[in-house]
Amino acid sequence: AIQMTQSPSSLSASVGDRVTITCRASQGIGNDLSWYQQKPGKAPTLLIYAASTLQSGVPSRFSGSGSGTDFTLTISSLQAEDFATYYCLQDNNYPWTFGQGTKVEIK
Amino acid sequence: EVQLVESGGGWVQPGGSLRLSCVASEFTFGTYWISWVRQAPKKGLEWVANINQDGSVEFYADSVKGRFTSSRDNAQKSLYLQMNSLRAEDTAVYYCARLGMAGTSNWFDPWGQGTLVTVSS
Numbered sequence: 189a190i191q192m193t194q195s196p197s198s199l200s201a202s203v204g205d206r207v208t209i210t211c212r213a214s215q216g217i218g219n220d221l222s223w224y225q226q227k228p229g230k231a232p233t234l235l236i237y238a239a240s241t242l243q244s245g246v247p248s249r250f251s252g253s254g255s256g257t258d259f260t261l262t263i264s265s266l267q268a269e270d271f272a273t274y275y276c277l278q279d280n281n282y283p284w285t286f287g288q289g290t291k292v293e294i295k
Numbered sequence: 296e297v298q299l300v301e302s303g304g305g306w307v308q309p310g311g312s313l314r315l316s317c318v319a320s321e322f323t324f325g326t327y328w329i330s331w332v333r334q335a336p337k338k339g340l341e342w343v344a345n346i347n348q349d350g351s352v353e354f355y356a357d358s359v360k361g362r363f364t365s366s367r368d369n370a371q372k373s374l375y376l377q378m379n380s381l382r383a384e385d386t387a388v389y390y391c392a393r394l395g396m397a398g399t400s401n402w403f404d405p406w407g408q409g410t411l412v413t414v415s416s
Contacts (some may be wrong), residue, residue, distance in 0.1 A: 241401075287339075
């Protein structure tokens with residue numbers, strides 16, 4: 189199975205900060221990667237698909253980049269509502285696998 | 296609003312069975328792959344299964360293969376997950392999610408609200 193290594197596992201940041209989360213695949217996955225945001229007690233929601241395509245309705249401060257094995261989710265200016273846990277997912281090969289998550293907390 | 300609503304979760308003893316349901320609304324259910332994803336308490340997300348539009352193709356995580364079976368009734372806009380031989384490690388919130396597809400890329404959107412399955416003696 190393809191392993192997705194997400195880093196960091198947690199981070200503390202302030203409103204207005206630029207935040208970067210990375211996912212590394214154990215083998216090349218093209219651009220078959222999506223990013224999700226999950227708030228406590230809620231279902232995840234889609235942010236980015238195909239590595240860099242912003243889902244309709246998602247604020248433009250979110251962006252994704254990368255291909256092959258290395259991927260990045262960037263929040264250009266962190267807002268209060270962005271404090272959550274973020275997951276990447278590879279869908280290139282079965283079994284599909286998620287990263288372990290990155291919890292973004294308030295500094 | 297496109298929506299998925301799960302039900303059927305609850306408490307079950309190890310070795311028991313449970314059937315989850317997922318009902319869709321406001322989209323043409325029969326034209327989409329649908330997935331199951333689970334999340335153990337305080338843990339990350341785990342992909343469980345995918346089922347294609349007419350239910351003829353299924354994929355499962357190794358952790359549930361041979362124990363879980365997904366099926367669907369497109370006339371009822373419903374997806375099911377039959378879970379047998381349940382283990383304590385199957386305890387999780389189970390989500391259904393619609394699969395978006397473009398080229399070789401796939402993604403989950405939207406997700407249901409989830410239903411909790413607790414396996415314990």
